[in-house]
Amino acid sequence: MLRIFAVFFVLLVSVLTHAAEVKPTNKMTHVFMAGDSTMSIKEVKDYPETGWGVPFSYFFDEHLVVDNRARNGRSTRTFKSEGRWQSIMDELSSDDYVFIQFGHNDQSEHKKDRYTPPKDFQANLTGFVADVRSKGAEPILLTPITRRYFNEQGVIEPTHGVYADLVRDVAREQKVTLLDMEAITREYFQAMGDDLSALRFMHIAADLHPNYPIGVSDDTHLNHLGAREVAQLVLTELKRQQHPLASRLRTPDPKHLKR
Template sequence: MRIFFSCIKKAWPLSLFVLLAFAGAPPKKIKLYLIGDSTMANKVKQTFPETGWGMPLVTFFDSTVVVDNRAQNGRSTRTFLAENRWQPIVDALQEGDYVFIQFGHNDEAENYPDRYTPPEDYRKNLIKFVTETQRRKASPVLLTPITRRKFDKDGHQQETHVAYSRVTTEVAKQYKVPLIDLDKMSRDLVQQFGAENSKLLYLQLAPGDHPNYPYGKEDNTHFTELGARKMAQLAINEIKAQHLPLAERLAKPLPKNAVPPTKGKDAQPTTP
């Protein structure tokens, strides 16, 4: 009997090693970089309830994904590059990281020469983002510019980024990278809400609704918290639909009968 237990004791480290080998190492942490404009960017409290759709995105992933939102208000592909906002990301990219690329709103702003980028230059800039990401063995994902709220007199949501969405789609096809067509998906969503209810998605405030906007706000480009979350959900749904490897890192939903965890002495287990 003593010899038997001695053999078991000696074999235990090897058995543990085998079990761990089959279980596999936990996935390494990766970064998901977001580059784009104000529709995606983080916001300061002085502009609340304006919310970029990149802000709630972090809540959809598990702890192995670090969302690094580098999107900036008012930037086009040209100014993002000119201000040296891209190169530090390239230098930091690691194998397995992702870069979500969503521009267009400011590139198409012909009335603002400081940011306007003609479609062909926009194409070149997207290609630069894509190819430099790939050289670092990271994964670029192109996203068409998210729609502005614009209904015609018959209540139909209009397409607001025709040329720039087309270029984005063409670059994705040419370089065989994933495309998330946020333009179309967000138009469909806004249409589902309708001309009146879709105001809930955008920064539409009456005078007195919020102290940050005492005189109200009528903005058909930027989102409320609800709108930002809905737009982020569109991107997440497409990650799942396209079976991108990133989908494996989405947060797992709690069971329906789970009790949400709390802090302190009243903490409850997550399952009965």
């Protein structure tokens, strides 16, 4: 009897030891999002304004978490000075990702609380890339999404100037994945024209929404529809580049596959 117990004990210890050595096969991956109001989660008082990072977070499987740290009004300078960038670095692990999309506020020279000169903007982006890589994670740079400024010829005017180009420069120099959302969204909304594209931005007449009693006409910020479509454009570009994130999508409900 003692011999049988001894054999059983040895087998049990062996099984438990082996189990302890087995590494989990479904490691949780985090996608952190660093950016401004065009990406961020909104307060209820701002609805229906929506950052594209909100619908984007629902695209992926249960082993990938999108952690949206973007905030309204932030530039690369203020995102650092407020400790928001460091908070990402404190939680970042190897094999995670960080989406980095700035420019709207960095270029606001008349807003001294957020303005970042081009040279500093470039240095901040380069530093962000180095920080992420030092953690064994992957940075992904995005140019800022377009503003909806049509000229008299019905063409959307590029409004980010050197800032969008600096994102492209840093991506090229540092060999970082670039999602050129300035060009992609400008082409997308341009094809819609003035009237249809306005339905994707914050255009609300007076007395229609309690958050905007006098109405709003905003060609920078997206509403629910615009945010969803921009998030889909981001995903489409990841697929086009055959980025590994494009293989981490949630499994669709079978009933959604029926035609």
